[in-house]
Amino acid sequence: MSEARIDLAAYRRNLATIATRVAPASVMAVVKADAYGHGLLPMARAALEAGIRWFGSLDIATGLALRAGGVGDESSILAWLLGPDEDYAAAVDAQIDLGISTIAQLESIAAAARDSSARLHLKIDTGLHRNGSSAADWPRLVSRAVELSTAGRVELVGVFTHIAEASFDEDSAAIERFHEAIAVAESLGAAFEVRHLAASAASFARGDARFDLVRIGAFGYGIAPGDGVGPAELGLTPVMTLTAPVVESIDESSVLGIGLADGISSAVVGAVSVALDGRRYKVISIDAGTMTVAGPGRRGDNAVLFGAGLRGEQTLQEWADATGTIGEEIVTRLSARVTRTYEA
Amino acid sequence: MLHSVRIDAAAICANAGLLAAAGDRIADVSFDGWGHGALVSAGAALEGGATGLAVASDAEERQLRSSGITAPISRTGNGPDELYGWVAGFTPAMRVTAEVVGLKPVQPGDGVSYGYTFRARSRSMLGMVGIGYADGLDRAAGNAGALVVGGREMPIVGRVAMNVLMVDLGSEVVPIGTTAEVFGESRTVSVWATAIGRRPEEIVLEFAAKASRGTSPGANTVAST
Numbered sequence: 001m002s003e004a005r006i007d008l009a010a011y012r013r014n015l016a017t018i019a020t021r022v023a024p025a026s027v028m029a030v031v032k033a034d035a036y037g038h039g040l041l042p043m044a045r046a047a048l049e050a051g052i053r054w055f056g057s058l059d060i061a062t063g064l065a066l067r068a069g070g071v072g073d074e075s076s077i078l079a080w081l082l083g084p085d086e087d088y089a090a091a092v093d094a095q096i097d098l099g100i101s102t103i104a105q106l107e108s109i110a111a112a113a114r115d116s117s118a119r120l121h122l123k124i125d126t127g128l129h130r131n132g133s134s135a136a137d138w139p140r141l142v143s144r145a146v147e148l149s150t151a152g153r154v155e156l157v158g159v160f161t162h163i164a165e166a167s168f169d170e171d172s173a174a175i176e177r178f179h180e181a182i183a184v185a186e187s188l189g190a191a192f193e194v195r196h197l198a199a200s201a202a203s204f205a206r207g208d209a210r211f212d213l214v215r216i217g218a219f220g221y222g223i224a225p226g227d228g229v230g231p232a233e234l235g236l237t238p239v240m241t242l243t244a245p246v247v248e249s250i251d252e253s254s255v256l257g258i259g260l261a262d263g264i265s266s267a268v269v270g271a272v273s274v275a276l277d278g279r280r281y282k283v284i285s286i287d288a289g290t291m292t293v294a295g296p297g298r299r300g301d302n303a304v305l306f307g308a309g310l311r312g313e314q315t316l317q318e319w320a321d322a323t324g325t326i327g328e329e330i331v332t333r334l335s336a337r338v339t340r341t342y343e344a
Numbered sequence: 345m346l347h348s349v350r351i352d353a354a355a356i357c358a359n360a361g362l363l364a365a366a367g368d369r370i371a372d373v374s375f376d377g378w379g380h381g382a383l384v385s386a387g388a389a390l391e392g393g394a395t396g397l398a399v400a401s402d403a404e405e406r407q408l409r410s411s412g413i414t415a416p417i418s419r420t421g422n423g424p425d426e427l428y429g430w431v432a433g434f435t436p437a438m439r440v441t442a443e444v445v446g447l448k449p450v451q452p453g454d455g456v457s458y459g460y461t462f463r464a465r466s467r468s469m470l471g472m473v474g475i476g477y478a479d480g481l482d483r484a485a486g487n488a489g490a491l492v493v494g495g496r497e498m499p500i501v502g503r504v505a506m507n508v509l510m511v512d513l514g515s516e517v518v519p520i521g522t523t524a525e526v527f528g529e530s531r532t533v534s535v536w537a538t539a540i541g542r543r544p545e546e547i548v549l550e551f552a553a554k555a556s557r558g559t560s561p562g563a564n565t566v567a568s569t
Contacts, residue, residue: 033478034504058507081507083445083474084345084521101446104520129456130472130508131446132394166460174449260546261375265482267542288375289350289400321358325483332478335553 002244002258002338006038007308009344010237012050014220017235019051022203027195028078030217031066032058037331038221038240039340042070043300047220048075056215060086063096076157078121080131089113092119093235097157099123101131104139110153120145121158122190126174128162128195135181142185150189159185163209165201165225175208177342201225204234221278222308223316223327230317238316240331241307242338246276246297247290254281254297258305259289263333267323275304306330346474346507347442349555350528351380353432355435357392359427362434364393372421373408374400378428378545379552380437384410389427390415397421430533430544439528442475442549443521444493448510456510457502462487471498473524476507480551481526485509485540490525493530498524526551 019027029052035043037222044055055077057063063077071077073095080099089112091098099121100106109118122145125132146152159182163174178197179274185192196213198206200223205216218224222238224231231238244258254276258264266286273280274293281295297303304313316327323330355390360371372378372396386397392536397413398421399405405417409454430435448471450464473491479542486504487568490497491511498511527536527547537544 037478081346081445081474083443126450127455128458129448129450129470130452130505130510134449164455164458164460166455167456170455170460226520260543261379261549263550265542266546267484288378288549319412329477329483331449332506333480333550335550337553 002242002262004037004334004338004340005241005243005307006042006340006342007237007239008042008046008240008342010308011038011043011046011220014222014239015050015052015216015235015304018214018216018219022210022214024192024278026054027052027215028054028101028215029054029220029281029301030056030058030199030215031061032056032217033332036217036221036223036296036328037334040065040127042340042342043206045067052106054213056079056080056217057096059097060098064090064094069095076119078158080121080123081161088118088268089114092116095119097121099160100160101125101141102137103131103144106144106154107147108143108159110148113153117238118154118244118261119157119195120154121160121291122156122185124159124161124178126161126177126181127170127172128164130162132161133165135177138181141183142188147187156190156192158196158213159190159192160196161328162199163197163202165199171196171209211231218328221331222330223331226317226326228322238306239309241313242305242334243302244291246299246301246303249297249299252305253284253292253294254301255290255291255292256303258338259287259291261288261335262337263335264291265323265330265333267325271322272319273314275334276301278312280312280314294325345441346445347440347479348438349551351384352435352437353388354385354439355378355386355429355471356388356427357477359434359437360389360392360394360519363426364395368422369393369395369397370418370421370426372398372424374404374421374424375549376400376552378424379549382407383413385427386413386415389561393495404502412521412525426535428490428548430548431433432532432534436532438530438533438548438551440526441523441528443473444471444518445508445519445520446472447513447520448472455502457505458522459488460502461504462502469517470501470510471513471518471522471524473509473511474507475526476505476509478506480547480554482540482542482547482550484542488541489536489539491526493518493522493524495530516568521538
């Protein structure tokens, strides 16, 4: 069986390293997409042990799964990708913070809030052009939120944005627009507990991006941004090591029991290597259930596809660079055929 | 639902009928019916005219047997492309769609998504669509693929993010909740695969894996007949 070994100690250590780096800002552990393929609840529990009290769930369903899985009221959970027909009542009852961009969302949520008020984070678009209110619509959104807050229907918790990480200057411009939006909101009577803008890379690189809270996905899992910057340069350890058994040995090549159905992309062919007994061999073909590498192996040997580099294997970063993508895509693709095992 | 992966067993049944008429009576239901569900696929193929099944492992064979399948099961089939409608001339058995969850007007020069790899050349309306690479939609589709919205191909602009992507709707303003199709009705998965430089089987397997694992909570998988 193919196996993803998850080093929970490395995850906790990475979070602690990041927390020190960004203090006094707090750290939100982003656990969307099944904690980037690492497994939602084990990672959330490890984050709790590391002292994390903010979780980024992306959507309401994941937020509810976190609450049911033991992330209690002492922790805040933020969901910010909301569809047109969400069950806001369930989210409000479970005290899931909701990140909203439009008046329509605001009104739906206020209408759904029954016994407790809805906890909201208002989102401004500072240039990424995905969601987030435009600067033109912002005063109307804020004013209505303040009105509903005064009426006790909603609670204004946060203000936030996403930045493009396109260049230093463009990110500076986005940070400036964020400051302007906050000033506008405050002039309209809004008060926020937390202001947040930065994800992993910006939180590490720039103090002026940190505000009160940073949203940490990739770096927690030891996934670096690439372009020559690996996890080691950042003081981070890769959390996942992917292995697969040799199922057949043909002449000088080995067939591994992992393939497209496990979530490996065909882009690996000719591009990456795996380690067998400490030596690296190129991947020469892949099909649904297996991949073949250009080196000798014995049936039952375990090949290391990527990991921390301790057994001669490439790192996730090297796989990403070689296949024209980012580490996040490789780990989130892995399917349930890959067994996740955890080292405390 | 932000996106859905829908399985149409009747399509597998019809495709199996065409294949049987051409003399191919072994239906390949390996890898959980290539993501369509082993039992659903086996049942539909046998109903449509297949007389035997092909699987990739003993475990898959045992699963079919324990579910009451009595047809002959072998280890070699003729591949999945036609049975599941990945190629023209057959009916697609999987349809992947996502919802437009937001609209965003852009002006010339505006950058879009991470790294600003796309910049608007003219005034346009972008649609934010609730599907991304963690849901099975390859990141390679950024600035390369297109989704079908209202019968027209709308290009994916900027990088595909983990759970969302942007399409350029041009001068169209569509309602929130409008369906954007990746493949399965207006075109086959092969068309999509060619556009983004991947293989049909990995695309289908990946969408199926994400939908059924429940790691993509915005998704549902629906088998219909």
